[in-house]
Amino acid sequence: MSMTAPKGGTAPCSVRVMNLANFLTQSARRHGAEIGLVWGEKTWSWAEIEARVHAMAYALSTEFGVAKGDRVLVQSANCNQMLESMFACFRLGAVWVPTNYRQSPTEVAYLAKASGARGMICGAAFAGHAAECRAAAPDIGFVLSIGASDFGEAYDAVVQRHLGQTIRAADVDRDDPCWFFFTSGTTGRPKAAVLTHGQMAFVVNNHLCDLMPGTGPGDASIVVAPLSHGAGIHQLMQVAHGAKTVLPPGEKLDVETVWQLIERWKVTNAFTVPTILKMLVEHPSVERFDHSSLRYVIYAGAPMYRADQKRALATLGPVLVQYFGLGEVTGNITVLPPAYHRAEDGPEARLGTCGYERTGMQVEIQDGQGNEVSPGRTGEICVIGPAVFAGYYDNPEANAKAFRNGWFLTGDLGHMDEEGFLYITGRASDMYISGGSNIYPREIEEKILTHPDISEVAVLGMPDPVWGEVGVAVCVARAGVDAHAIDLKAWLGDKIARYKLPKQVVFWEEMPKSAYGKISKKLIREELARRGDLADGETVQSA
Structure with a gap:
């Protein structure tokens, strides 16, 4: 070997x-x-x-x-x-x-x-x-x-x-x-x-x-x-x-x-x-x-949007278990058991968390130099413990990038609260910078999915000559809803800061997904280019 x-x-x-x-x-x-x-x-x-x-x-x-x-x-x-x-x-x-x-x-x-x-x-x-x-x-x-x-x-x-x-x-x-x-x-x-x-x-x-x-x-x-x-x-x-x-x-x-x-x-x-x-x-x-x-x-595989959580809890009862992890850690980073999946919003619901550390595992939020950051601050999610893999096969370059001081670097961004509950902000590669401000798509996606007529969404940072990057929201309307009737930007107006608002909203009939059933932003970028949906204009609807 x-x-x-x-x-x-x-x-x-x-x-x-x-x-x-x-x-x-x-x-x-x-x-x-x-x-x-x-x-x-x-x-x-x-x-x-x-x-x-x-x-x-x-x-x-x-x-x-x-x-x-x-x-x-x-x-x-x-x-x-x-x-x-x-x-x-x-x-x-x-x-x-x-x-x-x-x-x-x-x-x-x-x-x-x-x-x-x-x-x-x-x-x-x-x-x-x-x-x-x-x-x-x-x-x-x-x-x-x-x-x-x-x-x-x-x-x-x-x-x-x-x-x-x-x-x-x-x-x-x-x-x-x-x-x-x-x-x-x-x-x-x-x-x-x-x-x-x-x-x-x-x-x-x-x-x-x-x-x-x-x-x-x-x-x-x-x-x-x-x-x-x-x-x-x-x-x-x-x-x-x-x-x-x-x-x-x-x-x-x-x-x-x-x-x-x-x-x-x-x-x-x-x-x-x-x-x-x-x-x-x-x-x-x-x-x-x-x-x-x-x-x-x-x-597992991705956080679950709050609107979907509520529907699943209403339909199935208190049986949901979330875990956060990567293949390299075989899923063993955090867990959110049924007792923490609350149907009602409020402090006890801990909205947006993916749970606390798995038994025998340690999670730390680190800055770019490998220092632990204080609770509430965003950094890279790093992990050590017996569930961490042995390394990538025949790939010393990837191994060198994946580990620092014994910690496995997940490539995910997030923060931890005072009680050790982890909140994922998104992949480091998903974050974009618009007008000098760091923008995390996950936060915007969560807000958009509280709209009663939107079923799925992905927010991506796309190049812009003025702002460097701007947000594009690709959405799927719920069955039977006319996407033309949804004024998403107006609806978001008082829900997120203006600089975080997507510059463009695109509606598709279905979202590209990977072979694992996950919404794939890589495929969405390719599809946006293929369809030419990044033309001037506020909202685009395509089949």
Whole structure:
């Protein structure tokens, strides 16, 4: 492995830890006959999942030569094989390298090359991805196909051939890599954050402690996001405590089906992002199915606008849990549990906070020189603790920029109050300077989303010959509302300082989103240029 340790100092001593594959083995021992996984109309018991993982791990080792430290690329929509491949790689001490299946063949080929993948497991629908990965990454010695295809042997056929075979879990140390968690690449090429066995064991304990206390074999979790990223980490918690995982059928989000499955399987927890949670609670089917089993609806990836919070609380009750984190810290920075999600405004609601420090983690707001700033002052959010990743794979330059005095620099701006509650102002890259004043889009977006007729918004700083930069608000009106009738600038007049008012307001029918379901300002900038919506004029409406 070629990875520059970013934290400096003497080389750490080797510390043996549990192989993460043992989470599955433990649940199979205790709950073998119980259902561990649901996908559509199919179910698998914990014992069946464990047997299939053993079979695939045995095949990867004996047939395809995968050894400890080798990387296995996985390009697939959510399915049982994807979850199995995670534990098969862990069992061998190999590194699971999942992609977001919505990425293009060229994007995935870059990940194959950048990770030094030894082999590939690929959904049958992604023949083009398999071909481009083979061409770009000559170290790929095999490709297995999930489903029938012309580009590789069928995954399930390999499993069937080796059912009954077992293989001992590899010995692993705390810092041995288990997962390459690729960043979304919003500011350049994606980077592989190296997650390790010791780090992820802490993350599992931390998630169970801070996000979903009391989760156990009687619980069920529904997956509404790709297993390649946060949802995959979330499912590790379920496996560790014997809670079943429910995968909706189909690649696209079908909101009605999600609510049907929540009722049918008495789902108790879900991991999602604010945009998806908004879709779930605004769909009429939420009223037709029983969702009273839900105890924790966890959202992350971006702060949730206050108007959307209120609607979710009114619809689902006091079940919302927010956490703030990045892939590099596997989500473990802050938590805002249900008790702090208040439907009524006021001091106790702590409007705008993303919570307080996660158990075992420390957060500090620092200035550009690495000094801690006083409560209430804006600076960069920095973090230390066992959930921080080992560094970026084969990228010493990125590692040097990401760490300072042992602190991981998140690139997010925010401030902390006297009681330790964190408030995110926005990404450092989102801030713009207009007429010499620093302007933070997040503050303006929060105000705009209190307008009853606006559903989504993004505020961006765009070049201006007079002011240097000015704000442009791209909005989506609520269904059935005529955007022409919304005079947003007049409505904002007494709500924010005049210098913060967006110079231009643009209405679109829908907002560009990343492959992870987040509103992407990079895509919005590109779309603004493509549409030519930055012409002179106060308000622009385009399809």
